[in-house]
Amino acid sequence: MSNKKMEKSEEKCALQEILGVIGGKWSMSIIYALFPGKKRFSELERLVPNINTRMLVKELKNMETNGIVVRKVYATVPPTVEYTLTPKGQKLEPIISELYKWGLEYVG
Template sequence: MTKISELKDFSECSTTYILAVNDTINVINGKWKAAIISSLFFGKKRYGEIEKDIPKINSRMLSKELRDLEANGIVVRKVYDTIPVGVEYELTESGHAFRKVLDVMLEWGLEHRKNVIGKTI
């Protein structure tokens, strides 16, 4: 994983900077992706377990978002030859590395809520 200190100086807006930010946004684009990734930080889970972790997500949307995350290399889907067929989802190395991004987002969100709304969760 590239460290910010290893990158060239971004004192000016560069194409590399814009592309990297857009790549990040494309991976988490949507209401549910960050929640799904967060659920999987705690280990492999079956579809129903993820669904229980995320209130208000419908089955169709969870399926779509899991496929998108799999296509983006964040989640891996493992199918087991059992009856009924067993399916588990887990984070890839890239998915686990995304925790740093979510931790910063959490920190910023809590501070922003406190400053703008005037209360904490």
């Protein structure tokens, strides 16, 4: 296999891994909602239109596993849970903001 083909194959693999982390249907919307700062679970449900509770839980768990968000639980009744972006997640801000601008120009 030539070097160019191997490089293309490696690029595709890296892209697939990236999409596995932030490519979920709701991931970018959740990350975008967290740019201003920490949010409670119920706030995220309101800020991400049309997401159901089960999908929000699933996406947040995936992003927590991949080091994009931090989940903090407070010992209150009922329990309070807050989510914030990690430094790794915060680095996505310029990328997602540019995608948002592109979408406003070409998709809407």
